[in-house]
Amino acid sequence: MTDHLLSGVLFAACLALFCWDQYRLYAVRYELAMLHRSTLRDSLTGIANRAGLAQSWEQLAPLRPWVVVVDLDGFKPVNDTHGHAAGDVVLTAVASRLRAVHGVAARLGGDEFAALLLDTNPATAARRLAAAIAAPVRLPSGVAVSVTASIGLAPASPAGLAAALADADAAMYRAKATRAGVVAFDPLRDDHTAPTADPRPLLRTRELAPTVGVSR
Template identity: 50%
Template sequence: MDAFDVLSAGVTAGPLVAGWSVHTLWMRRRLARERLDALTGVPARELFTSFARRDLRRLERAAVLVVDLDGFKAVNDRHGHAAGDAVLVAVAGRLRRWAVSRGGSVGRLGGDEFAATAFIESPAYLPRHLSTLDVALREPVLFREKELAVGASIGSFIHAGLPRVDFTRALRRADEAMYVAKREGGGWRIATGPIPETTTTNGRRTGRPGTTPLPGGAR
């Protein structure tokens, strides 16, 4: 093959290679979008789980949170699903700002339930951080010149240098604490103590309505 043939082959292959590069980039962006929640833009459960596991590995003191909105069904019933969507978008944005400013991640688990991780300087500071988040989440959401009331129940479990903390079990502990807060009318609660080998009662997560109350913690 002479120089002309090589040059011709390069010119011919150039657009093909460029085309494949563009296609690969497009596919990667599409996969990233598919792993994001379509409404709020925050990571969906699978992608958030990946981020959260990374956070627990790299942060010495990381809190895992579960946030469930209070009275969300009433917003949908009274003002329509567009209003409910506006609330979800606003809450996701507030939670993301809170978590990212503390070196963590945020995700939507489904429905009106979210989760987050955050670096906490000391377990003693966690109540103050949760109180700040609670105030932010309860700010009314403006929708079509109406202020929509938002409530939240927040459960948290703090990973404070514990070896080999499993994210799934830490998330369950935070979930249990969240349901205790919900039974008590909202606000926040912290799950304390070691993570037990199992956190289910008759096939349901302990802390859900109808199961054994969560011991310890604060609100």
């Protein structure tokens, strides 16, 4: 084997080793990125989870997004009647409809969702969202079920995401108690006092009223 040929073989071997090392580095970085991404996503629905919502807030806070809390009405009867798999189908469908918001949608846990709205008219956007959520969901069995939503809205708070979520959650409780559908936070009417018992009434699946108003 000549020196020239030997040099070529050694160069090719070094190049192959370098490429392999680069590939392994890329693979490790990609896996780490995917792991990081998975910690920010809800495993069932694919939308942001609480951590993902917090990260999105850090990026969007300068734009002062409205904070929305969505709690499903009539979800428990779906689970009780059709099983948890059917409930998962409904949650996934609701999450898909939430993706249409101009902003970031998240699942906080159970049947509670949230969003950061960048819409110039958040009340109108919330009404559209309520109507979308109320559309029937067809289960794999062929049965169509419906849930509705109680939605609380709150403006961005200088105190941060947790404070804005607390405001939106207080408004959501009033929306649920009054069956108003969509309610904007009012500091004179909504407080954050933790109730001694869950004030949410026993719910059942029902159709959305023809008009969902925004109560203050």
